[in-house]
Amino acid sequence: MLIVKKFGGTSVADKERILHVAGICAEEYSKGDDVVVVLSAMGKQTDVLLTQAEEINPNAPKREIDMLLTTGEQISVALMAMALESRGVPAISFHAFQAGIYTTRAYGNARIQRIDTARMEEALAQRKVVIVAGFQGISEEGDYTTLGRGGSDTTAVALAAVLKADVCEIFTDVDGVYTADPRLVPEAVKLKEITYDEMLELASLGAGVLHNRSVELAKRFGVELIVKSSFQNAEGTRVCDRTRKKETTHILEDGILKAAQSLEGTTMEEMLVSGVTADKNAARIQLKGIKETTKEMYKIFVKLSEQHIGADSVLMSPNSDNTTDISFTVPRDRLKETAEVLNLYSKEGSSDVEIKIEDKIAKVSAVGAGMMSNPAIAVSMFEALYEADITIEMIYASELRITVLVNEEDTLKAIRAIHGHLIERPLR
Structure with a gap:
């Protein structure tokens, strides 16, 4: 059996935690399993390196930033190999070049193109624990690249896919995927299972347990994920193609979403809503008075795409004067680049379009x-926000989610209100 285990920065933040993780890996190895370990940089090391770069050169070339940042994971994997060897477990550490992880040349947000597994497979055949630096790759030109946010998750899933691992375990500081962040909502419930699609939505919308790129890869290559804690010996959450939920009919009764009874009369307490999450890294863009809608949307979104800026929750609203208003959200940490794109768009002949940024x-x-x-879900969600006196700025709905834009100050209140109506009540 081949198992890929990924540990984040919190899990390897200091000597004690590195030794603890080494113990987890050694225990797996003792069962006779082949083990591949993917590590992030220790603790906040990546942030420390970024601060140092900023102090030296606020406009440092992206290539040099990636060259610097990749050193963090190299420290982690070398120390982990030493920790395992001290336990009598043969281990070998690999950085991106040694692991053969080839990527695009997009520094800071590279995409994995291929992985040459020869050296890793050779080490596994020698019964060594293979420890790989996450978050990094190399371009075809031989330069170091980084994979962007959640890059170590992506590395782990990609390795699990190409090595045909039986499972990919993602270790975090929580013991699974919850219906909400348990630090914000004490009543949050841990999920035993969740589908790739649901997990992808949660990850894309702010849930920090898994990064959306890693979930996309897992779904595409059929990699079974298990999210579990580095610090607790508890059953985690399985992310898979289909959960083993039973079919359940839900009804709206007295404003409360309830599970209807089965034919045998036993209430089936399956939840239609898998989770409630919030994303504060968001900004709203409004373009008012667009005349040639299709042409102008193409011009805007092709420019955003060229800058690798993803737009979400896109809505169109026609006006009586045959113009259209368009609204969408972008990551707030990409607002500077978005503003530059919009300014360029305005200068190129669209100055009559009113642009508003929130x-x-x-x-x-x-x-x-x-x-x-299931319209009852929307009814219950809006009831929750109404009772909490929260103003909805925008609504977006799909088969997998309902998203509302609210004032940033109302975020916590909104999460708790929605969770209370959609998840806590059906369980009573």
């Missing part, structure tokens, strides 16, 4: 399969 908003979303076919 950055004090948050996206709060309820995620679950069958949202559009």
Whole structure:
């Protein structure tokens, strides 16, 4: 059996935690399993390196930033190999070049193109624990690259796919995927299973347990994921193609979403809503008075795409004067680049379009399969926000989620209100 285990920065933040993780890996190895370990940089090391770069040169070339940042993971993997060897477990550490992880040349946000597994497979055949630096790759020109946010998750899933691992375990500081962040919502419930699609929505909408790129890869290559804690010996959450939920009919009764009874009369307490999450890294863009809608949308979104800026929650609203208003959200940490794109768009002949940017908003979303076919979910969600006296700035709905834009100050109140109506009540 081949198992890929990924540990984040918190899990390897200091000597004690590195030794603890080494113990977890050694225990797996003792069962006779082949083990591949993917590590992030220790603790906040990446942030420390970024600060140092900023102090030296606020406009440092992206190539040099990646050259610097990749040193963090190299420290982690070398120390982990030493820790395992001290336990009598043969281990070998690899950085991106040694692991053969080839990427595009997009420094800071590279995409994995291929992985040459020869050296890793050779080490596994020698019964060594293979420890790989996450978050990094190399371009075809031989330069170091980094994979962007959540890059170590992506590395782990990619390795699990090419090595045909039986499972990919993602170790974090929480013991699984919850219906909300348990630090914000004490009543949050840990999920035993969740589908790739639902997890992808949660990850894309602010849930920090897994990065969306890693979930996309897992779904594409059929990699089974298990999210579990580095610090607790507890069963985690399985992310897979289909969960083993039973079919359940839900009804709206007295404003409360309830599970209808089965034919045998036993209440089936399956939840339609898998989770509630919030994304404060969001800004709203409004373009008012667009005349040639299709042409102008193409011009805007092709420019955003060229800058690798993803737009979400895109809405169109026609006006009586045959113009159209368009609204969408972008990551707030890409607002500077977005503003530059919009300024260029305006200068190229679209100066009559009114552009409005709001950055004090948050996206709060309820995620679950069958949202559009179960209107009771939207009713209950809006009731929750109404009772909490929260103004909805925008609404976006799909088969897998309902997203509302709210004032940033109302984020926590909105999460708790929606979770209370959609998840806590059906369980009572």
